[in-house]
Amino acid sequence: MSRDVLIRELRQIVGDRYVLTEKEDVIVYEQDASILQVMPEVVVLPADVGQVSAVVRAARRANVPIVPRGSGTGLAGGAVPAEGGIVLCLARMNRILEIDLKNRVAVVEPGVINIDVTKAVTKQGFFYAPDPSSQAACSIGGNVANNSGGPHTLAYGVTTNHVLAVEAVLDDGQAVWLGGRVADSPGYDLCGLFVGSEGTMGIVTKAAVRLMRTREAVQTLLAVFDRMEPATQTVVDITAAGIIPAALEMMDQLTIEAVEKGKPVGYPRDAAAVLLIELEGVREHTERAARLAEEICSRNGARQVRRAQSEAERQLLWKGRKEAFGALGALAPNYYVQDGVVPRSRLPEIMREVAEIGSRYRLRIANVFHAGDGNLHPNILFDMRVPGELDRVIEAGAAIVKACVAAGGSLTGEHGIGLEKKAYIGLLFNDDDLEAMARMRRAFDPDGRFNPAKVFPTPITCAEMRRQPAKIPAGLWI
């Protein structure tokens, strides 16, 4: 089937307005929140599952790849059409279809924005737990694809713990439900398999997600440290003391500087690190846990431990954290965010190592991360226009990834492998592991039509994907 025939078919399926082929339209879909860029041939925005099925069938007949995309906030190039073809953007499928508070389930379309799920049930005293920092923009479909986490992952788990079932369009165009709305479904956990598959097995067109009851009480602490070491030690001690905070986040001096430079929220600029500790639960328990956490902070030499006195103050403390990534744009034209994980008891040493890597490669590294579950986000700051700097950045990034794996951790906590980390996946899995995974994927997608060239190591590495530095617009994540 020729390209023109395919495009005509696509137009018949979703309507002219939602098939984009002009260069001045499709070029904006060449990139997500990573820096990797490949231009799609055509972008299609379906309105419902029926249209998704029809698009998948048309793509199959024309033998072109399909790359699903939600809000394009992914950090690993997952929505970049590495082999061209169709970008299937699900943003228009953004309806909340059902809210069933009795059974604490919401059924939503993939384009629904994460925070809108919580907003829809806040008044009734419920929330949707996974809260990526991009929650004001990222979509549930993208969350499902990447098994996204967030600050509150520590207490509530990641996306897979909150998705009961998904409706997915498979390679042959049929839509099937995987999983079930009751707690235990018999048979293989196919829903669990789909969550985190980064769009390589099919297109999720609906998700039944778990709603949780808003906790009775919440206490948010900001602990200020003059050195990094005692801050990381505090993280270890808090969990060792048996407290499970809802969130336990760390920001270092460079991150604080960026936040305060952009939209200030009142983090002390001269601190080496701050911990944001949130405790939730029954009132009495929360109060006890907060006091214990304060004690541990002080014991480790915290200069100050401040408790948010109002919901407004709490929101402000969180605002700084949630916007920290974007705020780094104020410090350097470019940065490269890593997503390694280590067992939390290894935090003090890995932070030392990250700092050493920074000085070895002569690069500034800003750390803002989910300390409670050992999920690092070292952001390597740089300027693409300085000759040779990008190469050092890539090497430093690889060194950090290797250090995390060596410490018994993992490549990625929540951003996914995508294009960006597939070259490193061999650090964690051997060929047999990867072949077993590939066979699983082929069971769903025998032709490799969905999001090709992602996750698995292939000859294309991200270094080859990069456009020439001179052409790379400054100021992007890589």
Add this chain to the structure above:
Amino acid sequence: MINIPELDQCVHCGLCLNQCPTYRVLQLEPESPRGRIHLVRAVTEGRIEANERFAEHIHLCLMCRACESACPSGVRYGRIAEAARAVVGPPGSPLARALEGFVFTRLLPSPLMLRAVARLLRLYQRSGLQSMSRAFLPARLYEMTAMLPPLPDRFFTPQDEPLPARGERRAHVAMLGGCVMSLLFADINEATVRVLRRNGCDVLIPKAQGCCGALNIHNGETTMAKVMARRNIDAFLDCGAEAVIVNAAGCGAAMKEYGHLLRDDPVYAEKAARFARLVKDASEFLAALGPVAPRGRIEMTVTYQDPCHLAHGQRVRAQPRALLTAVPGLRLIEMEGSDRCCGSAGIYNLTHPEMSQELLREKMVSIATTSAEAVVAPNPGCMLQLGYGASRYGPPLPVFHLMELLDRAYGGEAPPSI
């Protein structure tokens, strides 16, 4: 051609998407702030042409700057979009562009000509011609004239004699009359003057002032805009006022940006930066001064529409609300998305009626949900748009400027000394 440092600051995070009115309606990345910045970059790199399709994306933007409020990197999107518009020129058909060119370079810069046009319009409204015109004017043109409120008997006229403070003198300020405000909303300007005087301000309204040039800048016309900016700087900078008070959010936002507009002007760059620091929205100024407590009761429930160029453009959100709720009897009920654009956006409602009306319909639904008895929106564009929305889609509520209500609470025109 579009070479501004703001372009480098965007890290493509996407936090702006869901705050962008056009993206919310269309869900298309090229109609989002991140998408538009990507397009502008692509043009600067020579990867795409600044052609008609590019111009369409640039023009579909409302310039509401909600993305700036959402942006964690502090990208000044408005500046990027203005620079892009300076390249592609004003929107619309060749005829519309010619008309816009006339408005931007001839009509707006001339207070005399503006006044003459306003008189003609008043005649058109009062002679009965307007009601007859429905029969022969094209529907769209008729709708445009129907959006105008009845023009007042008299226009607001600047005068070089300062109007003295009432009571203890606390400040000496100058005020911008504004082109639309002076002609369509003369009474609100007068109310603003009374409110300022009630708060102990000597108020000067220099005669040499003119239109602020905001419409020009937003539509990419910078040559005449600079002439207009320099005229206002000359009129206000050395008049001895400690603040230049503006009661139209769009004008205030543009005047606060004069420093940027004239940054390359060897004579005016420094003056413009100094002038920009003097510019204050009326609510911003009063809140900082510490307003005299109004005593008159207004038993009314209102909802507040944040003008985009006040909330996003000037980061003024709390002050108008504080002033409103300080009025005895007045209750404020927040609407969902109060800082989302109503679709007025300068001349956008004329150039892009479809998107504009879509946003207005949504806005009127949010307003209806509050069950408020009136809407407050301290900006002429929003007032016109919401007034039109109230009559076209309902609920049929009155639309007030904040200064009108404050003036009423202070006793309005009643006291003989004003």
